[in-house]
Every structure is written in structure tokens, then in C-alpha cells.
Amino acid sequence: MQRILYALVFLFFQSVYGQQITVLDADTEEPISNVAIYNFDKSKTALSDLDGKCDLSVFARSERITFKHIGYQIRKTTPGQINRQGGRVYMVMKAQQLDEVVMSVSKWEQQKKDVPQKIASIDSREIAFNNPQTSADLLQSSGKVFVQKSQLGGGSPMIRGFSTNRLLLSVDGVRMNNAIFRGGNLQNVISIDPYTVRNTEVIFGPGSVIYGSDAMGGVMNFYTKKPQFSTIDSLEVSGNANYRFSSANDENTGHLDLNIGNKKWASLTSVTYNGFGDLMMGEHGPDSYLRNNYVVRLNGEDRLVSNSDPRKQLPTGYDQINLMQKITFKPNSDWLFKFNTHYSETSDYSRYDRLIRPDAEGDGLRSAEWFYGPQKWLLSNLQIEKKGKGKFYDGLRVTTAYQFFEESRNNRSFNDLDLFTTKESVNALSMNIDFENKKIGDLKLYYGTEYVLNKIGSEGSKRNIETNLVSSAASRYPDGSTWQTLAGYVTGEYKAKPNLTLLSGVRYSHVWIDAVFDKTFYPFPFDNANLNNGALTGSLGMSWFPWVNWQITWNGSTGFRAPNIDDVGKIFDSEPGSVVVPNPDLEPEYAYTTELGLQKNFKDRVVVKGATFYTYLVDALVRRDFLFNGQSQIEYNGELSNVQAIQNAAKAYVYGFEFGLDAFLTDNLSLAANLTLTEGVEEEDNGTDSPGRHVAPTFGDFHIMWKNQRLKADLFVNYNGEIPFEDLALSERNKEFIYAVDTNGNPYSPSWYTLNFRSQYNVSNTLRATLSLENITNQRYRTYSSGITAPGSNLIVGLGYSF
Structure with missing residues (x-):
């Protein structure tokens, strides 16, 4: 027994x-x-x-x-x-194992080495290690994308001299740009929760063949995490919990996600809450950046009071919540059904650069209040994928999506009782049908069609802060206006030789705008705007390996941006003493770009990359002086203001150089560096030239990294070059209050550097900790065109637990 x-x-x-x-x-x-x-x-x-x-x-x-x-x-x-x-x-993945597959160029998986355009990939390992505060910081952490901020709740990427509505944002294959994306700085990227991002791909240069209007300077694709099916025969449950604290703004962030899956169904639920306090700037830098005083309301009047700590930027804090729910169904190996929902909402948050703007006398502040209302974003999309040999395709993907955007602007002048508010919303519907075909020998074809419809809601009001009496005021946009586009594209990848790949594509897009103007507050000299524009764009490129360790890429492409509702129908105060009015007589702007890239691999230990590009922009949509009913000045919100409008009034050219280095000295020790130099000029119709507004200064970084099975550490320097007064865009010279002052008393953007350290330690297979110290030398600096001063010395602590 x-x-x-x-x-x-x-x-x-x-x-x-x-x-x-x-x-x-x-x-x-x-x-x-x-x-x-x-x-x-x-x-x-x-x-x-x-x-x-x-x-x-x-x-x-x-x-x-x-x-x-x-x-x-x-x-x-x-x-x-x-x-x-x-x-x-x-x-743990080796440092030398570089990303080899990308999806952004054709919407299907392609070998990165076969793509002629420059693409920066940020995978989940880098995201977890960098532990960014927002998705804007995620992009900036790549060292290849410049980010501007007007307030703490901000982040406007700049790529190769383009920004805002000339760059395209995409989430899980859905276009995020809408008809009120403006030429001024945008903060919509902060609606994307970095804790849910699986990887990000940034295309440098036009992406209009695949993505249509707005993809002139680049495309930023965010791919969020996928629900995981069970790896066992029964139900499997897993998840992650994260916490992050940063000292510069007393940030407290909590994140939780839960994955439930069996062999055919999988669900992923995610919740993230951010609480940000007022941001503390650095100690060593221009005194003009200090927040010496601010406005409070006492006993029925606005008062200018001294700031007890001028390094604290009052008020800048805000809260944010992000939710995500994904459900995936896989009935068999050929079909896949995905239903995804993202939701993001912020609290009110101040536009800091407007709160530090001086009044006309220069001894006070112009605004008592200037804040954005909650920024809301909802995305729900259904995606159906089919694999297998079809008659006309080998892969099919149908993506339908609904998005809702809401934002508002609220401002009140010093000792004015009226708080002016404009509130905007966008309902956006879209459908994409994309095909992959691999049946023609060495030729792969990718083709598809897209339809997008945006409907705009816009209202204006003013409220007396003492009596709370609310009355109507001018809206920012024509209420009920629509923007829609229908397009078709085809691209081909041809393997001419084992070491030579050719890519080419063409797209036709048609765009319609329908807007009716309300003449209650302004006697517009027109009743409506009905734009009907078509655009043909194309690309041709090659990736060539003349020797096994050398790669040469070349790409020529065109991009376009059709006018949107923001261009055609906006009325707002663009800068002190100026007001932008609608202009229904606009045409699309076009960009023509060529780029040449070179990469050398030294025995899989050192990789050196270089690229140069040139872009010529015609019929550029720019803000310029304008006559409204024959008048150069009108009254706006009680102030006599110069009249401006968006116009096809300029040409521009941008060129630059980009360098990169990856050196794997040992299995544990590596180096990485990036450097970007960009120059740009706008050519006016009258023959005068001026520096480009969204051309970033020279910027770069240098990293020394060490890692083993449990510990990864990175000591790095970030650097930005100077933009002297004579190289500042004309529109930037009017914003003296956000810049330092040179020896001649003129505004300029000084150079700066920061020394930083970040680390990640895997306590166990399920528990990891991150510790970072940013701006160790406590520099006081502002990135170019930013209204808010960057954080001073900043201790960041993070904990992550997987179960």
C-alpha cells in the first residue's frame, strides 16, 4: 500500500x-x-x-x-x-534587436528595410522605460520629434517645419484630425493614454497617399494594446497596475488594466487617472520667465498680487481620466472582429501663455481668466479583418468609426465682468476599406477607399460673473457646418532585385465644405461657404542595399491639405489687438518633398543614419492682414482689433538634415544619439521673406545606456539650439512675453540643455520600479514657441505590477 x-x-x-x-x-x-x-x-x-x-x-x-x-x-x-x-x-530583448516590421506606410505589415521614408518606431519597451507623463512626452522622448507647449495640458508636435493641422494623428487606424484642427498649437494628442499605447510609428514627410488631407509634414500613428486570447484551454485573466509620481508638478497617476480571454474571445479594460498640480520651473535661467505676480479676485474686483514663489507657474494644474474597452472575437483563423472604445476627459485647465500676457500699459496683466473647458474625446470603432486567398485580395480590413470631440474657450479681461465662452463639438463618422494583395509575382499591391464626415456644433455666450446673467455672443465657427471627403488610393511594392525595393502610390481625394454664416453679431459680406476641391497626390521611392551593410533610400512625394472649417469660418482673437475673420475663398495647399537617406551598419555593433530633405509648399494657408467689409479694424469682445484672415498668400520651403547613431559596445552597454537641423522660409506674394513659424531650432540628444536581466539605466542629455531675433517668425516677434530678451532688447529663444537620468529595475517577473531624475542641473528654459516654462529638477517614481 x-x-x-x-x-x-x-x-x-x-x-x-x-x-x-x-x-x-x-x-x-x-x-x-x-x-x-x-x-x-x-x-x-x-x-x-x-x-x-x-x-x-x-x-x-x-x-x-x-x-x-x-x-x-x-x-x-x-x-x-x-x-x-x-x-x-x-x-529580455537584446539591445541590437531593432524593429523590423512597420504598418504605417501601407496600413499592412511591411519590412522596415524596404520602406524608403524615414520612420521612427517607439515600442512598448521604450514606452514602459521612458514612463512618459502624456503621449506628447512620449513623442518627444524619441529624440526625433519637437514638441511645443502653451500650457501644462498641452503638447503640439513639430516635424520637419510642419505642425498642428499639417500633421496627421491616427489611433488604431482611425484618423483623429477633424475639421476644426487649427493652424495654431494643438493639444489633442494628450487625449491618447500612454499606458494603453502598444507602439507608435512616426512617418517623416508627406503621407497623403495613404492618409489624405493634413498628412503634409508627417503622420503619427498610435497603436494601442490588443486583447490577449488565452494560451491555455480555459479562461485566462491577467492585468497590470501602475502608479507614477513626479515632483515638479506633484503628479499622481494611477492606471489599471484587466485582460480576460479564452480561445475565441478576449476583452481588455483600461482606466487611467491623472492628477497634475501647478508646475515648478527651474532655478537657473532668464528672469523674464518667472511668474512674479498673478490675478486673484477679492471683494468684487481683480487684483494683481505677488507670487510668494515666482518659480511656481500659477495656475497650471488639471485632472484627466482615460478609459478604454476592447473586445476581440476570432471565430477561426481567417476572421477577426474588433470593437474598441476610447474615452478621455480633462478638467478645466488654464492656457498659461494668455495669463502671463501683459496689458497695453505693460505694468499689469491683460487677462484675469483664460482657460479651456473640459477637452473630451470619444472614439468607438468596429474593425473586421479577413485573411486568406480572395479573388481580389489576400487581406481585407474594414474600419468604421464614430468620434465625438468637445472643447471650449473661456476668457475674461482684467476687471471686466463679462466671461466670454465659445463651445465647440464635432461629430465625426468614417469608413475605411483596405486591401492587401500579394498575388503578382514580386509585386505587392495595397489599395483602398476612405469616407469621412464631420459635423460642427458651435455656440458663443457671455456671462456676467456678478449677476450670472448669460447672453448670446458670437460663436467661433458656423454652427451646423459640415466637412467631408471621399478618396481612393493604390500603392505598390516591387522587389526589383533582392537588394532593391521600389514603392509607389497614387491617391485621389475630394473634399466638400458646407457652412452657413450667422450675421447676428457680424455683418459678413457673404452668406455661406461651399468649397468643392479635388486633389491628386503621389509618391515614388526606393530602398537599395548596394552592399550588405549599406542602405540608400530615396523618396519623392506630394502632400496636400484641403481647407477645413477652422480655415474657412473661424472668428477669434489670434494675438493681442488682432481678430481673425472667415474667408470662404480658399484653395488646398500642396507640399512637394524629396528626401535622401543613408545608413551604414558596422558589424551589427554601430549603426549610423543620416537623412536630408527638402519641401516646397505652394498656396500656403497663412494668417495675414485682411479687409472685412472694406475695414482693416473691427470691434471684437469689446476691443478694437486689426482684421486678419487665413489666405492662400504664401509659398514656403523647408529643408534640413537628420542624424542618428546606435552603438552597441557590449551586450550590456550601448550609446544612442539624434540630431535634427531644420531651416525654413515663407515667401509672401509681395516678394518679402520671413522665417517659418513652425521650424524648430536645432535639437538633439545623447544617451549612455546600461542594462542586464533586471536593471536598465540611461544617462542622457537633451539639447536645443538658439533662435535669434532675426530668425524668429514675424508672428512670434509679437509674443515678447513668452521669450527671453537679448542685449538689444529684442525677444529671442535661447539655447538650453538638460542632464537627465532614468532607470528601471525588475524586482521580479511581476513587479518593476522606475526612478528618473530630469533636469538634474535645474535649468530654467522654455522650448521654442512655448508659453509655459519647462519643469525644473524633477524626480519621477513609478511602480508597475503585472498579474
Whole structure:
């Protein structure tokens, strides 16, 4: 009987031990296939399958075994220890393993080495390590994208001299740009929760062939995390909990996501809450950046009071919540159904650059209040994917989406009782049908169609802050106006030779605008705007490997931007003493770009990259002086203001150079650097030239990184060059209050640098901690065109737990 008992116990433990283990990526928790597992003398071996699963029953429980994969660091452990850790083995990717597959160029997976355009990829490992505060900071952390901020709740990317509505934002394949995206700085990117982002791809240069209007200077694609199906036969539950604190603005951020999946269904739920306090600037820098006084309302009047700590930027804090729900259904290996919902909402948040604007006398402040109302964004989309050999395609993806945007602007002048408010909303519908075809020898075809409809809601009001009496006021846009586009495209990838790939594409887009103007408050000399424009864009490029370690890329492309409701129908105060009025007589603007790239790989240890580009912009939509009913000045919100309007009044050219370096000195130690130099000029119709407004200064970074199985550390420097007064755009010279002053008393943007350190330590396979110290030398600086001063010395602590 005793022998039988021992045998049963032995068989029980043997059966438990013989269960499959799963090999996973330490950062993404994605399964890793083709991992070789072997003992000391390689007399026993095993291999993980496509789901990362492997049976270790061939090994003894206490036997030392090795896990090896070409893209990952070697891992050594024992089967017994793996069982104690829940049957999972986590492997860390090698530093040399660069991203090889991208989706942004054709909306389908392509080898990055075959793409002629420059693409920056930020994967989930980098995102987790950088631990960004917002998705704007996520982009900036790449070292390749410049970000401007007018307030703490902001972040307006600049790419190759373009920004705002000349760059396109996309989330999970859905266009985020809407008909009221403006030429001024935008903060819509902060609606995207960085905790939900799986990877980000940034296309440099026009992407209009695939993405249509607005994709003139670049495209920023955010791909969010996917629900994970069960890797076992029963229901599987997993999730993550994160916390982040930063000292510069007393940030407290909490995040929780939960994944539930079986073999055919999977659900991912995510919640993130951010609480940001007032931002503290650095100690060493221009005194003009200090917040010496601010406005408070006491006993029925506005008073200018001294700030007890001029380095604290009052008021800048705000709160934000982000929600995400994804459901995926996979009935078989050919079909996939995805339903996704994203929601983001901020509290009210101050536009800081308007609150520091001086009054006409220069001894007080112009505004007592200037704040954005809650910024709301809802995205719901259904995506259907089909794989397999169809008659006209090998892959089909249908994406339908509904989006809702809401924002408002609220301002009150010093000692004025009227608080003026404009509130805007956009209802956006879209449908994309994209095909992938691989049937014609060495030629791959990608083609599709797109339809987008935006309907605008806009209202204006003013409220007496003492009596609370509300009355009507002019709206920002024509209420009920619509913007819609219909387009079709085709692109081809041709493998001319094993070392030469050609890519080409063409797209036709048609855009309609319908807007009726309300003449209650302003006697517009027109009743409506009905624009009907078509645009043909194309691209041609090559990726060539003349030698095994050399890559040469060239790309020529055109981009366009059709006027939107913001261009055609806006009325607002653009700067002190100026008001922008509608202009229904607009045409699309076009960009023509060529770029040349060179990359050299030195024995897989050092990779040097360089690119140069030139863009020529014609019929540029710019803000210029205008006559309204023959008048150069009108009254707006009680103030006599100069009249301006958006016009096809300029040409422009932008050119620049981009450099990159990745050096893997050892398996643990590596270097990385980026440097971007951009120049740009706007040519007026009258023959005069002026510097481009959205041309960033020279900027770059340099990183020294060290990592092993548990610890990763990065010591790095960020740098921005100077923009002297003579190189400031004319519109920027009028904003003296956000710039430093040179020896001649003129505004300019000084150069600056910061020394920074960040680290991540994996306490266990489920618990990790991050510790960062930004701006160690406590510099006081503002990035170019920003109204808010950047954080001073900033301690950032983060904790992440996976279950």
C-alpha cells in the first residue's frame, strides 16, 4: 500500500511538472516562438511553438537549463523554479534587436528595410522605460520629434517645419484630425493614454497617399494594446497596475488594466487617472520667465498680487481620466472582429501663455481668466479583418468609426465682468476599406477607399460673473457646418532585385465644405461657404542595399491639405489687438518633398543614419492682414482689433538634415544619439521673406545606456539650439512675453540643455520600479514657441505590477 501511495504521489508531481510552460517577452508579455531550450551538454533539447509553449518533461526538475533566442538575452534557470513562478519564463530583448516590421506606410505589415521614408518606431519597451507623463512626452522622448507647449495640458508636435493641422494623428487606424484642427498649437494628442499605447510609428514627410488631407509634414500613428486570447484551454485573466509620481508638478497617476480571454474571445479594460498640480520651473535661467505676480479676485474686483514663489507657474494644474474597452472575437483563423472604445476627459485647465500676457500699459496683466473647458474625446470603432486567398485580395480590413470631440474657450479681461465662452463639438463618422494583395509575382499591391464626415456644433455666450446673467455672443465657427471627403488610393511594392525595393502610390481625394454664416453679431459680406476641391497626390521611392551593410533610400512625394472649417469660418482673437475673420475663398495647399537617406551598419555593433530633405509648399494657408467689409479694424469682445484672415498668400520651403547613431559596445552597454537641423522660409506674394513659424531650432540628444536581466539605466542629455531675433517668425516677434530678451532688447529663444537620468529595475517577473531624475542641473528654459516654462529638477517614481 505504501509503495502504491509513493507511486501515486510521484505520478502526480510528474504530471504537474510535465505541464507546458510559456516563454514570454519580459516587457510586452507576448509569446516568443522558436526559443531553443537545452541542458549543459545539449543532450536534451526542446523548442517553443508559435504560442511560446514548450513541454519540459524531458528535463529533471532541478536540472540547469538554458533558454536561447537570436533576438533575446540568454536566460538560465531550472524547471522547478519555473513551476514556482507559475509556469512562465520571461526573456529580455537584446539591445541590437531593432524593429523590423512597420504598418504605417501601407496600413499592412511591411519590412522596415524596404520602406524608403524615414520612420521612427517607439515600442512598448521604450514606452514602459521612458514612463512618459502624456503621449506628447512620449513623442518627444524619441529624440526625433519637437514638441511645443502653451500650457501644462498641452503638447503640439513639430516635424520637419510642419505642425498642428499639417500633421496627421491616427489611433488604431482611425484618423483623429477633424475639421476644426487649427493652424495654431494643438493639444489633442494628450487625449491618447500612454499606458494603453502598444507602439507608435512616426512617418517623416508627406503621407497623403495613404492618409489624405493634413498628412503634409508627417503622420503619427498610435497603436494601442490588443486583447490577449488565452494560451491555455480555459479562461485566462491577467492585468497590470501602475502608479507614477513626479515632483515638479506633484503628479499622481494611477492606471489599471484587466485582460480576460479564452480561445475565441478576449476583452481588455483600461482606466487611467491623472492628477497634475501647478508646475515648478527651474532655478537657473532668464528672469523674464518667472511668474512674479498673478490675478486673484477679492471683494468684487481683480487684483494683481505677488507670487510668494515666482518659480511656481500659477495656475497650471488639471485632472484627466482615460478609459478604454476592447473586445476581440476570432471565430477561426481567417476572421477577426474588433470593437474598441476610447474615452478621455480633462478638467478645466488654464492656457498659461494668455495669463502671463501683459496689458497695453505693460505694468499689469491683460487677462484675469483664460482657460479651456473640459477637452473630451470619444472614439468607438468596429474593425473586421479577413485573411486568406480572395479573388481580389489576400487581406481585407474594414474600419468604421464614430468620434465625438468637445472643447471650449473661456476668457475674461482684467476687471471686466463679462466671461466670454465659445463651445465647440464635432461629430465625426468614417469608413475605411483596405486591401492587401500579394498575388503578382514580386509585386505587392495595397489599395483602398476612405469616407469621412464631420459635423460642427458651435455656440458663443457671455456671462456676467456678478449677476450670472448669460447672453448670446458670437460663436467661433458656423454652427451646423459640415466637412467631408471621399478618396481612393493604390500603392505598390516591387522587389526589383533582392537588394532593391521600389514603392509607389497614387491617391485621389475630394473634399466638400458646407457652412452657413450667422450675421447676428457680424455683418459678413457673404452668406455661406461651399468649397468643392479635388486633389491628386503621389509618391515614388526606393530602398537599395548596394552592399550588405549599406542602405540608400530615396523618396519623392506630394502632400496636400484641403481647407477645413477652422480655415474657412473661424472668428477669434489670434494675438493681442488682432481678430481673425472667415474667408470662404480658399484653395488646398500642396507640399512637394524629396528626401535622401543613408545608413551604414558596422558589424551589427554601430549603426549610423543620416537623412536630408527638402519641401516646397505652394498656396500656403497663412494668417495675414485682411479687409472685412472694406475695414482693416473691427470691434471684437469689446476691443478694437486689426482684421486678419487665413489666405492662400504664401509659398514656403523647408529643408534640413537628420542624424542618428546606435552603438552597441557590449551586450550590456550601448550609446544612442539624434540630431535634427531644420531651416525654413515663407515667401509672401509681395516678394518679402520671413522665417517659418513652425521650424524648430536645432535639437538633439545623447544617451549612455546600461542594462542586464533586471536593471536598465540611461544617462542622457537633451539639447536645443538658439533662435535669434532675426530668425524668429514675424508672428512670434509679437509674443515678447513668452521669450527671453537679448542685449538689444529684442525677444529671442535661447539655447538650453538638460542632464537627465532614468532607470528601471525588475524586482521580479511581476513587479518593476522606475526612478528618473530630469533636469538634474535645474535649468530654467522654455522650448521654442512655448508659453509655459519647462519643469525644473524633477524626480519621477513609478511602480508597475503585472498579474
